[in-house]
Amino acid sequence: MPALCRDCDHAAAAAFAACPACGSRRAVAHPELFALAVAHVDCDAFYASVEKRDRPDLLTKPVIVGGGRRGVVAAACYVARTRGVKSAMPMFKALAACPDAVVIKPDMQKYVAVARHVRALMEALTPLVQPLSIDEAALDLSGTAALHKAPPAVVLARFARQVEREAGITVSIGLARNRLLAKLAAERDKPRGFAVLGSEAAEWLADKPVGLLPGIGPAFAKKLQAAGFTRLGQLAALDPREAARRFGEDGPALAARARGEDSRRVSPDRETKSISAETTFDTDLRSVEELERPLWRLCEKLSRRLKEKELAAGGVVLKLKTAGFETRSRHARLARPTRLPETLFRAVQPLLAKEATGSAFRLIGIGAQPLAPGDAADLPDLADPDAARRAAKWQAVDALRARFGAEAVVSGRGLPRKGPGSA
Structure with a gap:
């Protein structure tokens, strides 16, 4: 059975417990090890790993990246996970399970910078890199052995070491014949893992829970x-x-798929299916008026994201989460694609009015779905003579914000409500 030392690239025809070249016990062995070429790469506990990289004093401590007690867990290190903390878990539950956890507010700018570094290292291996999220991607290294003078398994082991050396975090790798099996393999040996699923996949899957x-x-x-x-x-x-x-x-x-079959190709041009923005409140909100203020700010944020992606909204999705963690989702199609905040807001207002009838809500969000090309947004319309004026107004607002900052122009609709007696 072919084997590979993940620390020095020593390869052998038979599996070994300790590498005869460097003594490492980090080896991977599989009959098809040097024949498979589709990989899934997943950064281990990504946000938390970046924080531990920057604060070595936290290395052995449970770390949770997330908001306040009203928020949810964005990421948890493996120490915290052993205490029962999971991603997307409400913070109050996470802190109840792990009261000694160090909680860190997310720093997305830092995480994006690290993700781009890791992505660049992937793209140096093959042009067929399909990002799946900020911290994971699928790769197809078929036909790259001549370029790298090594089979994909060796190239991936080198890549994992390079990520640790240059980015200061670890990755787990799954190697298989298709994307589905590669993803399942990557989950088998976390963290800092390297697992292979080959022709035994159907047998391995058979007794697994659905x-x-x-x-x-x-x-x-x-x-x-x-x-x-x-x-x-x-x-x-x-x-x-x-x-x-x-x-x-x-x-x-x-x-x-239950048999391990997957015909999807690794495509670097992954289609964006939806764009959204949401926020969790410090205290539950009930009335339409209370909910409209954060909803307006989210419409502005969604508008910016659509423009950045050169896309438009063909419909809007309202997301609400009750105090009891029930999620409600409502959808409305638009007559014409848009990326103007006020058009998005007007479209979602009736959806909110139908839901805000006394329930207490802890979260609100808005999404654009389906998406349309950006050049189809907010075109002149004879039935709406003000359309061009609105579009021109927001172009001016965007220009001012680009020059003087996001707070240069603020709509009163999104400002917090002033208390009694305030000026």
Whole structure:
């Protein structure tokens, strides 16, 4: 069975416990180790790892990156995870599980800089890099062995060491024949891992719970379990006709993925499907008036993000989370694509009015979906003679903010409400 030392690149025809060249025990062995070329790279506990890199005194301490007690966990280091802390967990629950955690406010500018560095290192390996989030990506290294004078497995081991040396964080790598299996492999050996899934994938998947498969969330997993499908092997055994009968048009693809099949290619031109912005309140809000103020600020933020991506909103999505953590989502299509804050705001106002009928909300968000090309936004309309004036006004606002800062022009609609007796 071919083996590779991840610390010195020593390769052997048989697995070894300790590297005969450098003595390292960080080896990976698999029959197809030097034949597979699709990889999934995931930065380990990314935000928390960057913070620990910059503050070595936190190395052995539980670290949570997130907001105040009303916010959620953006990232948790592996020490905190052993205490039960998870990403997206409400902060009050995280602190109850790990009261001695060091909580750090997110510094997105710093994280983006590190992510760009890691991405550049990936793109030096192959042009086929598909970003999946700020801290993970899929890579296809097929046909690169001649360029690097080494098979993909060796190239990826070198890359992992380079990330540690230059960026000061660690990554976990999954190597397989397709994107699905590469992602599953990357999850097997975290942190600082390197795992391989080859022709044994279908057998390995068979006894795994259905919730292991990406795309099967808790609600769908419960639905599958209620129908008698608790293991992926049970789904994998369905023929296309039976899968379609039970689960609709997506059934055959579900059964195929349960067998480890995935026809998706690694594409560097990943399509953006939605753009959004949201905020969590310090205290619950109830009335339409209270909720409209942060909603307006989010419409301005969404407008900026659309312009940065050269896209427009073909529809709006309102997201609300109640004090009891129930998520409500409402959608409305727009007559014409837009990226003007006031047009987004007018479209989402009726959705908010229908929901803000006394419930207490801890979070509000707005998204643009579907997306449209930016050059289709806010075109002149004979039925709306003010359209051109509004577009020109926001162009002027954007120019002022670009020159003097984001606070150079502030709408009164988004300002906090003044208390009694204030001037």
